[in-house]
Amino acid sequence: MRSLNKNFKHIEEEIEFLKKEKNAIILSHFYQDEDIQDIADFIGDSLDLSRKAQKNDADIIVFCGVKFMAEVAKILSPNKKVILPDLNAGCSLEESCQVSEFRKFKKENPDHIVLSYINCSAEIKAESDIIVTSSNASKILDSLPTDQKIIFAPDRHLGSYLNKMTGRNMKLWNGACIVHETFSERELVKMKVRHSDSKIIAHPECPENILKHAEFIGSTSALLKFISDDISKKFIVATEPHIIHQMKKNEPLKEFLVAPGNDGNCSCSNCPYMELNTLEKLRDCMLNLSPEINISNELLLKAKKPLNTMLKLS
Ligand code: 13P
Ligand code: SF4
Numbered sequence: 142m143r144s145l146n147k148n149f150k151h152i153e154e155e156i157e158f159l160k161k162e163k164n165a166i167i168l169s170h171f172y173q174d175e176d177i178q179d180i181a182d183f184i185g186d187s188l189d190l191s192r193k194a195q196k197n198d199a200d201i202i203v204f205c206g207v208k209f210m211a212e213v214a215k216i217l218s219p220n221k222k223v224i225l226p227d228l229n230a231g232c233s234l235e236e237s238c239q240v241s242e243f244r245k246f247k248k249e250n251p252d253h254i255v256l257s258y259i260n261c262s263a264e265i266k267a268e269s270d271i272i273v274t275s276s277n278a279s280k281i282l283d284s285l286p287t288d289q290k291i292i293f294a295p296d297r298h299l300g301s302y303l304n305k306m307t308g309r310n311m312k313l314w315n316g317a318c319i320v321h322e323t324f325s326e327r328e329l330v331k332m333k334v335r336h337s338d339s340k341i342i343a344h345p346e347c348p349e350n351i352l353k354h355a356e357f358i359g360s361t362s363a364l365l366k367f368i369s370d371d372i373s374k375k376f377i378v379a380t381e382p383h384i385i386h387q388m389k390k391n392e393p394l395k396e397f398l399v400a401p402g403n404d405g406n407c408s409c410s411n412c413p414y415m416e417l418n419t420l421e422k423l424r425d426c427m428l429n430l431s432p433e434i435n436i437s438n439e440l441l442l443k444a445k446k447p448l449n450t451m452l453k454l455s
Pocket of ligand 1: 185186187188260274275276318344346359360361362
């Protein structure tokens with residue numbers, strides 16, 4: 142394991158040094174710790190991060206997000222080294238959809254095409270026809286024939302929201318995000334009563350009983366755009382709360398409240414997988430160029446097809 146023999150005062154300086162030394166780019170999702178967001182070269186939602194991973198001049202992509210996001214970066218930029226601070230940064234949606242079970246589900250629905258949410262493993266992507274994110278799913282669905290039979294995996298909440306929005310009847314895999322399932326409808330309504338001048342905004346991974354109270358629903362980048370475009374001064378945010386760091390940076394005069402969980406408190410809505418990445422682990426992975434994302438060539442080529450279809454249709 143390499144260690145740097147320079148006397149840096151702050152870990153951020155060390156990371157900046159390593160970035161230049163290795164011609165690396167740091168990509169971060171909005172759910173990462175504030176200090177990681179602040180040191181990143183690019184911050185975005187799943188779709189923006191995929192596009193950035195595909196088009197950059199770096200030799201090394203340092204992905205601060207969860208593993209499926211880093212895998213997408215590798216699939217779209219196979220000649221680059223892709224590293225992430227903690228290889229255990231998974232996702233409950235990814236875990237809920239294992240490939241052997243999924244193949245059975247596909248066999249039971251032979252005349253369906255497979256639309257998969259990007260929050261899934263490379264193996265599930267390889268079994269899919271088109272990948273979608275929460276920011277392009279409606280648009281991609283609108284481009285498909287209305288009578289097309291579709292399987293949607295793995296998020297049942299996003300799937301049923303999309304069915305409602307597009308009038309489709311997609312067959313849904315029974316997965317969910319443990320973070321977006323922690324919000325309490327009862328506590329949310331109580332908070333809204335106490336803050337009647339606020340607007341509730343939500344990510345479509347939330348269950349229907351939360352989404353029905355939302356005045357705006359969208360991907361992380363759509364939520365960020367909405368809080369700037371809208372005239373309201375106060376928002377109740379029903380998604381992973383680290384996004385509020387960017388909201389405050391973009392709109393310092395507006396107020397942002399974390400949507401409450403069952404105990405009326407909010408810390409339960411932090412993503413436990415995203416939280417595995419720390420500034421120290423980010424520095425270490427750049428020093429050691431590990432952990433690295435490795436995907437077999439065969440799997441990579443299979444998973445790339447539906448991702449490229451997504452990028453073409455978005
Ligand atoms: P976005 O694509 O909206 O950033 O969502 C990613 C995610 O994991 C939400 O839980
Ligand atoms: Fe996965 Fe949910 Fe975490 Fe997003 S917030 S990475 S969907 S567990």
